Amino acid sequence: MQEREEIGSLNNTAVIPDNLSSQLTADDQGFCEITNRILIISPRPASLRALVADLAEKCYDVLLLHHADDPLLSMVQGTIIVMDRTLELPSAAPTPWPSNGTSPVLALVTSADSAAPGEEWVQWPGPIEEVIRKIQELSSKHPALTDETLNFVFKEIILDPSRMTVTRSGSKVDLTKTEYDLLKAIIAADGKVMTRQELMNGIWGEQYFGGSNAVDVHIRSLRSKLHDDPKEPRYIATVRGAGYRLADQ
Known part of the structure; x- marks a missing residue:
C-alpha cells in the first residue's frame, strides 16, 4: 500500500x-x-x-x-x-x-x-x-530493482521509496507526506533547479491554485527537520527568484 x-x-x-x-x-x-x-x-x-x-x-x-x-x-x-x-x-x-x-x-x-x-x-x-x-x-x-538500487541518497540523507522513509546519518527523520515528496523531487533532480511551479505541479497537481509560498512553508519545515541552515545550506539551497536545488557538495 x-x-x-x-x-x-x-x-x-x-x-x-x-x-x-x-x-x-x-x-x-x-x-x-x-x-x-x-x-x-x-x-x-x-x-x-x-x-x-x-x-x-x-x-x-x-x-x-x-x-x-x-x-x-x-x-x-x-x-x-x-x-x-x-x-x-x-x-x-x-x-x-x-x-x-x-x-x-x-x-x-x-x-x-x-x-x-x-x-x-x-x-x-x-x-x-x-x-x-x-x-x-x-x-x-528486467526484474525488479533491489531496494538499495531504488534508494535516493544525498550526503547523509537516504530516502527509501519502497518504505517511504527518510534517514539522516542513520537516524529516522519524521516527515509529512508533502515534505517527503518535496525532498524526493529535489534529490531526484540531481542538482537541477526545481521551480516552485514544478514542485507544486508534482505534488498538488496542475489544478492547484494556491500561492507559491506554500512550497516555501513546507521547505522551511523540511529544513528544520533536517537541521539544515538556509543561510549555509548543506542539503537544500534556495535559488532566488526561481526555486530550490541540492546544495553544493
Whole structure:
C-alpha cells in the first residue's frame, strides 16, 4: 500500500480515465496485494483509456504523462515506460527515448516501419492483449530493482521509496507526506533547479491554485527537520527568484 500512496501522489499531474475509478471498485475486482508500475507517455492520453483500464485490472499502477521531458520521470524508477509514438510522421526522426537510467521502454507505433532500429515496439492501435504480453515480456527481461538500487541518497540523507522513509546519518527523520515528496523531487533532480511551479505541479497537481509560498512553508519545515541552515545550506539551497536545488557538495 505504501507504493500505491507514492504513485497516488504523482497521479495528481496525470490524466486518469473517467471510468477508471468505477472499474477499480467493481464488485468483481480482486484486491491487488502486489502491484507493478507502468508509466505511459502520450500526447493523447485519453486515447489509451482502454489500455489503462486493462492494466489497472491486472494490478498495474499506471502513471500518465504528456511529455517525455517531464521532471517526474526521474522520480519514478524501476518501472516500464510505454511511449506513444503513433502521432509521429513516417519521415520524421523518432522522438528520443525517455529514460531515467533504470527503465526499459516500449514504443507504441503505427507500423513496423515506424519503429527505430533495436527498440522494443508493438503496433498500435491493436489488440490490448498484445501490448500487455509485450509489457510482461519486458518485465521478465528486467526484474525488479533491489531496494538499495531504488534508494535516493544525498550526503547523509537516504530516502527509501519502497518504505517511504527518510534517514539522516542513520537516524529516522519524521516527515509529512508533502515534505517527503518535496525532498524526493529535489534529490531526484540531481542538482537541477526545481521551480516552485514544478514542485507544486508534482505534488498538488496542475489544478492547484494556491500561492507559491506554500512550497516555501513546507521547505522551511523540511529544513528544520533536517537541521539544515538556509543561510549555509548543506542539503537544500534556495535559488532566488526561481526555486530550490541540492546544495553544493
